[in-house]
Amino acid sequence: MTFDGFETLAIHAGQEADAQTGAVVVPIHQTSTYAQDSVARPRGGYEYSRTANPTRVALEECLAALESGTRGLAFASGMAAEDTLLRTVAKPGDHVIIPGDAYGGTFRLFSQVMQRWGVSWDAVPQTDPDAVRRAVRPETIAVWTESPTNPLLNVTDIEALAGVAHEAGALLVVDNTFASPYLQQPLRLGADVVVHSTTKYLGGHSDVVGGAAVVADAELAERLAFHQNTMGAIPGPFDAWLTLRGVKTLGVRMDRHCRNAERVATELSRHPGVERVYYPGLAEHPQHTVAKRQMRAFGGMVAFRPSGGEEAALRVCDRTRVFTLGESLGGVESLIEHPGRMTHASAAGSPLEVPADLVRLSVGIESADDLVADLAQALGK
Incomplete structure (x- = not known):
């Protein structure tokens, strides 16, 4: 069979x-x-x-x-x-x-x-x-x-x-x-x-x-x-x-990553201290329709830009407690990083340079309530 x-x-x-x-x-x-x-x-x-x-x-x-x-x-x-x-x-x-x-x-x-x-x-x-x-x-x-x-x-x-x-x-x-x-x-x-x-x-x-x-x-x-x-x-x-x-365990982990990331992205999009959220699962994402057509779900990665520019982004990265400040992604634990100074530093000064106020999240499989609360306290609201 x-x-x-x-x-x-x-x-x-x-x-x-x-x-x-x-x-x-x-x-x-x-x-x-x-x-x-x-x-x-x-x-x-x-x-x-x-x-x-x-x-x-x-x-x-x-x-x-x-x-x-x-x-x-x-x-x-x-x-x-x-x-x-x-x-x-x-x-x-x-x-x-x-x-x-x-x-x-x-x-x-x-x-x-x-x-x-x-x-x-x-x-x-x-x-x-x-x-x-x-x-x-x-x-x-x-x-x-x-x-x-x-x-x-x-x-x-x-x-x-x-x-x-x-x-x-x-x-x-x-x-x-x-x-x-x-x-x-x-x-x-x-x-x-x-x-x-x-x-x-x-x-x-x-x-x-x-x-x-x-x-x-x-x-x-x-x-x-x-x-x-x-x-x-x-x-x-x-x-x-x-x-x-x-x-x-990839299938069961990805189900949880995706659910948590969607919750985090939705809460960030409503937060007064956040200017923009990048997540394909949000209806306002410019390629949401394409993602919906070719993906089973929308993934565990979220990026956002807090109000206040680069200093605010760095402050958020320093303040989280459940999200660990670190490079890489895709593990069961949630990670937060500043791409401009960390994973994408090699693109600085090039046409591929990322926004200085961008924060990237690898949303893990912890309690979604804890992840949302951690980001809220890090944003200071």
Whole structure:
């Protein structure tokens, strides 16, 4: 019998009971090498753990199932996944279109690493597919998008953007970290590759760093696997095991993240000390209709701008007690940060610079009443 329910796949895909012991949890295969029956004849198909490790393979198979992809590949971090993918699909002289409000680490990779390697890029507001179409060049090999974006939570129409990319003979790469495969499956909407920081919602407990890429096309997947092995930016077996453990509860965690975030966003939108709230679940969000069409729910990330400018934003970040001041996102605990001085500092002075008074929230799974009360006291009202 074949099962395709998301929660069932998260618990069972790639995770059959251990054949030798019957263990229902995938073992941590903490080994670097494997015994071979004779020269160049690995006993179980494994020869060296940079190339493949059973714990990592279980994670990769699970991620491929959750994203409806041909193959999943795990990496040491989200940035390692991005870098390895770009080295696979791009060469000097190529061009990539990135979001006008890309994550700071992605912007840094393009502006300070790929550009020096001879890959050019343009940052374009991707909520307008026609603007992306106008930015396409003959040498454009990929449109790179985030949806929702980090940190302004813009939502791109993935299906429309896939059409633009494919008209140009380019790939569409979607960073699905904020939504997670539970809320959104870009490959089903026409994307070619999905990338994740598995550190975030997939791991879900702020205790492991990792990344992943899930690919629709088998030939591209083989090329990426070659680079994964050759470049070697892979997670260790314990990291893969921790991520796989987190994936099992992704569905139930995301349900709570989304409910709490919607409550927080609604309360902030009513607060006299808040000038603007960014959350796709609010009816006034400019891409609310697109988000409603392509997402199961609206995610656990909220951003807002308090009255009083940057000093007020910094003050709010310093005053919260339930929300922990810290970078990253997607864990069970709520986090607050100032993107301009923290996660997006690398974009300062560029066209991608974020508003100085912006506050970003990763809304956890604590009591929603406590989260709302904490923000109210931090805002001083």
